[in-house]
Structures are given as structure tokens and as C-alpha cells.
Amino acid sequence: xxxxxxxxLKFLDLKKRTYRFIIFRIDGQQVVVEKxxxxxxxxxxxxxxxxxxxxxxxxxxxxxxxxxxxxxxxxFFIAWSPDSSRVRMKMVYASSKDRFKRSLDGIQxxxxxxxxxxxxxxxxKSRAL
Numbered sequence: 001x002x003x004x005x006x007x008x009l010k011f012l013d014l015k016k017r018t019y020r021f022i023i024f025r026i027d028g029q030q031v032v033v034e035k036x037x038x039x040x041x042x043x044x045x046x047x048x049x050x051x052x053x054x055x056x057x058x059x060x061x062x063x064x065x066x067x068x069x070x071x072x073x074x075x076f077f078i079a080w081s082p083d084s085s086r087v088r089m090k091m092v093y094a095s096s097k098d099r100f101k102r103s104l105d106g107i108q109x110x111x112x113x114x115x116x117x118x119x120x121x122x123x124x125k126s127r128a129l
Contacts, residue, residue, distance in 0.1 A: 001096040002030040003103045010036060011104045014061055015075070021046045024057040024100070026092060031057065031100050043121050053084040055093040057100060059107070064128050074128045077107040083114050 010022050010033050021037035023046075034056065035049055046060055058078045066072055079097050081090050101107060109127050113119040 001026065001092075001099060003100055004030050004032045006033055007031055007100075008103060011059060011106070014059060015106050017061065019061070021049075021058060021060040023049055024059075025054075026096065031096070043124070047116060047119065050080050051082075053082055055082070055085050055089050056080045057093070057097065059104065060124075062124060062128055064125055066129060072128070074108045075106055076124060076127075077101050077104065077110045078119060079110070079112045080119075081112065081114050 007022075007024060010019065013019055014022055017039060019036050020039050020041045021035075022033060023035040023037075024031050025034045026032075037046055037049065043060070043062070046058070050056055050058065058080060060076045060078060061073060062076055063071065063073050079093065081093055101110070111119055111124065111127060
């Protein structure tokens with residue numbers, strides 16, 4: 001599975017805080033950028049951008065406050081694979097995930113979700129701490 005150069009370039013931009021999130025999809029035999037979230041968008045905007053019945057890869061730059069009251073940021077890699085998506089699609093995304101994730105240097109936390117409840121804001125924040 002090839003990774004379009006634009007995926008890596010937009011990820012570097014996300015690390016510079018140009019974007020809040022990026023959603024990627026597999027198109028034919030390569031991973032491409034599907035949506036870019038501007039820095040003002042929220043985690044809810046991000047989750048609403050994921051399709052209900054198709055797999056996607058996504059990265060999200062989470063800003064949070066630690067228990068010690070320090071401002072921090074972590075970049076999450078999310079493998080979205082809803083139960084309602086086609087089996088073949090799930091297999092293609094699962095088999096390509098590690099290679100794609102390795103091409104994005106700077107991922108700090110990985111999360112796999114098959115249902116919106118598995119990636120609620122509380123769960124994501126608890127993984128960041």
C-alpha cells in the first residue's frame with residue numbers, strides 16, 4: 001500500500017499546529033488525505049467527520065491539562081473500523097495500518113475504535129495522561 005506524499009506533508013503541518021486533525025482513506029492502492037480540520041475545530045467536530053459505515057485512519061492533536069495543571073499536547077493515531085463496515089474494507093485497513101503509521105513520524109498514542117463509545121473524549125483524554 002503506497003502512501004501519498006501529501007499525507008506526510010500534511011502530517012508535518014499538523015505537528016506545526018496548522019491543523020487540528022487529518023482524516024485519511026485508502027483510495028485504490030494508496031492512502032490519501034480525505035479531510036483537514038482547522039485548529040479551531042473540536043474533538044466533537046473530528047468524530048462527526050468520521051463516516052458511520054466506512055473505515056478510516058486519522059490523526060488528532062489533543063490539547064489537554066494534566067492533573068498537575070500543566071498544558072500539554074499529544075498526537076493520536078486512530079484506526080476507525082466501525083462494525084458496520086464491509087469485512088474486506090476492515091481487512092485492507094487492518095493489514096495496512098502499521099506501515100502507514102510508521103510513515104508518520106511523531107505519533108504518541110494509538111487508539112483503535114469500532115464504535116464511537118470506544119473513542120469518547122474521556123477515553124482519549126485518559127489515554128493521554
